[in-house]
Amino acid sequence: xxxxxxxxxxxxxxxxxxxxxxxxxxxxxxxxxxxKVATPPANPARDLVxxxxxxxxxxxxxxDQRQDARAWEATLYRMLGRGAVWTGEEIKTMANYLAxxxxxxxxxxxxxxx
Amino acid sequence: MREIxxxxxxxxxxxxxxxxxxxxxxxxxxxxxxxxxxxxxAAYAQTPPSAGASxxxxxxxxxxxxxxxxxxxxxxxMACGVKYVFGNSASEDAQFxxxxxxxxxxxxxxxxxxxxxxxxxxxxxxxxxxxxxxxQAGSVGLMNAMGxxxxxxxxxxxxxxxxxRTEKSRMSGRDNFEEIPNQDQVVQPLTKYSWMARGASMIxxxxxxxxKTAWTPPHGPAYLxxxxxxxxxxxxxxxxxxxxxxxxxxxxxxxxxVERAAKMLLDAKMPILIVGDEIYKAKAVAKAVxxxxxxGMPVTQMRQMWVNFxxxxxxxxxxxxxxxxxxxxxxKNYDVVINIGNKMQHNGVNPIVARGxxxxxxxxxxxxxxxxxxxxxxxxxxxxxxxxxxxxxxEPLVNERIKLIAAERAAEVRKYTExxxxxxxxxxxxxxxxxxxxxxxxxxxxxxxxxDPDAIIVHEAGSVAMHSFGFNPVGGRELFFYYxxxxxxxxxxxxxxxxxxxxxxxxxxxxxxxxLFGPHALWNMARLELPVITIVYNNHAxxxxxxxxxxxxxxxxxxxxxxxxxxxxxNPDMNMASxxxxxxxxxxxxxxxxxxxxxxxxxKASSVEGRPYLIDVxxxxxxxxxxxxxxxxxxxxxxMRTKKV
Numbered sequence: 001x002x003x004x005x006x007x008x009x010x011x012x013x014x015x016x017x018x019x020x021x022x023x024x025x026x027x028x029x030x031x032x033x034x035x036k037v038a039t040p041p042a043n044p045a046r047d048l049v050x051x052x053x054x055x056x057x058x059x060x061x062x063x064d065q066r067q068d069a070r071a072w073e074a075t076l077y078r079m080l081g082r083g084a085v086w087t088g089e090e091i092k093t094m095a096n097y098l099a100x101x102x103x104x105x106x107x108x109x110x111x112x113x114x
Numbered sequence: 115m116r117e118i119x120x121x122x123x124x125x126x127x128x129x130x131x132x133x134x135x136x137x138x139x140x141x142x143x144x145x146x147x148x149x150x151x152x153x154x155x156a157a158y159a160q161t162p163p164s165a166g167a168s169x170x171x172x173x174x175x176x177x178x179x180x181x182x183x184x185x186x187x188x189x190x191x192m193a194c195g196v197k198y199v200f201g202n203s204a205s206e207d208a209q210f211x212x213x214x215x216x217x218x219x220x221x222x223x224x225x226x227x228x229x230x231x232x233x234x235x236x237x238x239x240x241x242x243x244x245x246x247x248x249x250q251a252g253s254v255g256l257m258n259a260m261g262x263x264x265x266x267x268x269x270x271x272x273x274x275x276x277x278x279r280t281e282k283s284r285m286s287g288r289d290n291f292e293e294i295p296n297q298d299q300v301v302q303p304l305t306k307y308s309w310m311a312r313g314a315s316m317i318x319x320x321x322x323x324x325x326k327t328a329w330t331p332p333h334g335p336a337y338l339x340x341x342x343x344x345x346x347x348x349x350x351x352x353x354x355x356x357x358x359x360x361x362x363x364x365x366x367x368x369x370x371x372v373e374r375a376a377k378m379l380l381d382a383k384m385p386i387l388i389v390g391d392e393i394y395k396a397k398a399v400a401k402a403v404x405x406x407x408x409x410g411m412p413v414t415q416m417r418q419m420w421v422n423f424x425x426x427x428x429x430x431x432x433x434x435x436x437x438x439x440x441x442x443x444x445x446k447n448y449d450v451v452i453n454i455g456n457k458m459q460h461n462g463v464n465p466i467v468a469r470g471x472x473x474x475x476x477x478x479x480x481x482x483x484x485x486x487x488x489x490x491x492x493x494x495x496x497x498x499x500x501x502x503x504x505x506x507x508x509e510p511l512v513n514e515r516i517k518l519i520a521a522e523r524a525a526e527v528r529k530y531t532e533x534x535x536x537x538x539x540x541x542x543x544x545x546x547x548x549x550x551x552x553x554x555x556x557x558x559x560x561x562x563x564x565x566d567p568d569a570i571i572v573h574e575a576g577s578v579a580m581h582s583f584g585f586n587p588v589g590g591r592e593l594f595f596y597y598x599x600x601x602x603x604x605x606x607x608x609x610x611x612x613x614x615x616x617x618x619x620x621x622x623x624x625x626x627x628x629x630l631f632g633p634h635a636l637w638n639m640a641r642l643e644l645p646v647i648t649i650v651y652n653n654h655a656x657x658x659x660x661x662x663x664x665x666x667x668x669x670x671x672x673x674x675x676x677x678x679x680x681x682x683x684x685n686p687d688m689n690m691a692s693x694x695x696x697x698x699x700x701x702x703x704x705x706x707x708x709x710x711x712x713x714x715x716x717x718k719a720s721s722v723e724g725r726p727y728l729i730d731v732x733x734x735x736x737x738x739x740x741x742x743x744x745x746x747x748x749x750x751x752x753x754m755r756t757k758k759v
Contacts, residue, residue, distance in 0.1 A: 055441055056436035057436060060666070061662075061664070061665040063668055064738050064739075065737075074736070075736070078544070078555060080538050080541040081555050081580075081581035081582075083433055083441075083442075084435070085443045085534045085538065086537065088543060
């Protein structure tokens with residue numbers, strides 16, 4: 001299983017922010033003076049994406065993608081031919097999550113290279 | 115039994131003698147045949163070319179020959195067992211061409227470009243496991259062939275390459291026409307042997323050394339050359355049969371290490387087997403299957419050229435998707451890993467097998483052993499012989515308790531493989547399945563439905579996934595994957611494979627980008643009546659590089675602006691069917707699944723007639739940054755003109 005630190009180093013954008021919040025929240029216990037950061041709500045669909053996709057690659061290859069649930073579903077089905085073992089139900093769940101955070105109207109990740 | 119094998123390999127006994135001896139010591143006829151088939155393969159390229167030589171005494175194997183350097187070259191090639199010479203027109207080889215006229219058993223195949231010509235030679239060697247040579251005109255031809263020499267080096271194909279030095283021997287060093295310094299050294303990093311003959315009489319010896327080195331495992335390319343005047347010069351020299359200079363290197367593993375490996379495997383809770391191309395070369399698939407079944411061991415494969423285990427076998431858990439063992443879905447609790455003949459190509463920071471897991475490595479490719487992997491048990495061996503020894507060490511130790519453990523483990527593996535196969539078959543549930551232009555997975559699936567049960571699939575279709583074929587190297591469908599990665603090899607390889615295996619359907623799957631690097635062998639298919647079916651996945655783009663470029667510069671300016679300078683091949687769109695027609699190959703363009711099915715039927719009818727066929731399938735571009743009108747650089751020669759000429 002992918003470790004949390006691996007996820008953190010590989011992800012960016014909204015998902016990275018969420019994961020960073022999780023990491024930051026663990027510091028709250030140790031440092032009373034640190035600013036309070038709200039723990040993001042549990043998101044099994046996001047966890048599914050993290051667990052499945054990071055098995056083979058970082059998010060670099062798709063984090064700039066913006067598309068609807070049907071197109072995400074098509075993207076995920078393409079992984080079956082590459083060795084993924086994901087049920088139709090899991091694909092549907094992941095596609096719906098991705099269409100929310102990486103949908104056509106989601107903000108683009110700011111350019112990191114100028 | 116070993117003595118009988120040694121006698122056979124030393125040609126002290128015939129094939130029939132081998133079988134009789136084996137059965138006389140209690141081996142069943144079928145088992146003896148199985149052993150024989152592996153030995154025949156192990157001895158490939160060592161079978162003397164003529165019947166007379168098969169019983170050759172030392173005197174019969176060596177003959178004195180007088181003739182031009184070109185004739186000496188031809189004589190030694192025949193003595194090496196070469197049937198086909200793949201070449202491109204080379205004026206300084208005139209005396210070699212002269213020699214061919216009266217030696218029809220040495221067939222010359224004229225190719226229109228040195229790269230695809232070398233790919234064709236490689237394809238022939240890989241599919242026939244027989245020797246061949248590829249030749250070019252001087253340094254200039256060599257430069258075109260070097261990409262395929264690179265592929266042969268990476269794939270460990272025993273490709274022997276020759277090109278003359280255009281400059282005469284007594285005039286070198288004057289910056290002659292086509293002269294470059296140290297021509298043989300240009301290919302040195304990519305070959306096992308590169309040498310220049312220093313005289314006409316040395317030509318046969320140089321040829322022998324090249325074949326011996328290339329065909330001694332681990333295999334790899336060899337290069338030879340000499341000044342062009344040596345080809346014209348008359349000389350007297352020796353021609354020696356292959357059987358009398360080959361080293362017959364058959365390495366058995368260290369017996370102590372075999373015992374250690376056996377114990378480690380028996381003590382393992384979840385051993386896993388990685389298979390590789392050395393198994394295919396040694397025709398040892400049945401032995402690998404036997405090893406896996408004996409221990410109820412799951413089997414996987416890292417990146418390789420061939421599929422080396424039957425994909426329908428219940429112990430086959432699938433390829434490692436991203437090239438490390440950590441990327442396989444199941445099992446995750448392996449405690450002993452045994453590699454049999456996989457090259458274990460590392461493309462990332464992490465070792466293929468994580469540190470801390472016991473690792474047994476069996477292969478003849480000693481140079482790549484212990485390079486990245488921490489290896490507990492090294493077994494340097496011909497994997498066919500190595501598997502024999504390992505099985506012989508294991509079988510007496512497999513008691514009832516071990517059998518029960520293996521059976522329980524096999525049941526666990528089967529449970530996973532049945533479930534995973536059912537899920538992966540869901541690739542057809544892709545919501546874009548019926549789209550036009552087609553998605554690549556649909557094209558692949560249709561080809562898999564269409565292909566013969568023993569079809570050979572030559573794959574140079576970029577990042578297209580080869581699902582649904584159920585490859586089986588033992589009498590089923592076979593895969594020839596473009597492992598080396600120098601593009602432009604697919605069409606040539608397919609032509610060479612068909613030449614070697616005329617009675618099997620050969621289907622070449624190629625991306626439009628790959629195809630454009632080397633379509634030339636289409637002409638050879640038409641001329642030589644090699645009915646290959648070529649399918650071009652034409653998405654008018656370098657799709658793989660496009661995606662990887664974005665992965666290497668995520669969220670960058672390219673993504674922001676949509677300006678991908680290295681991706682789009684359209685505007686105007688290229689028509690691969692028109693290119694094929696120009697080479698004399700029937701062809702058509704298809705847009706959707708219905709048209710594709712009908713085209714495949716026409717392709718089949720054409721191949722029955724002995725004629726090749728090409729289908730240009732319009733494929734959808736998928737991934738980040740694509741739209742209906744991709745950006746192209748604003749460079750227009752017409753806008754730069756001041757005169758309309």
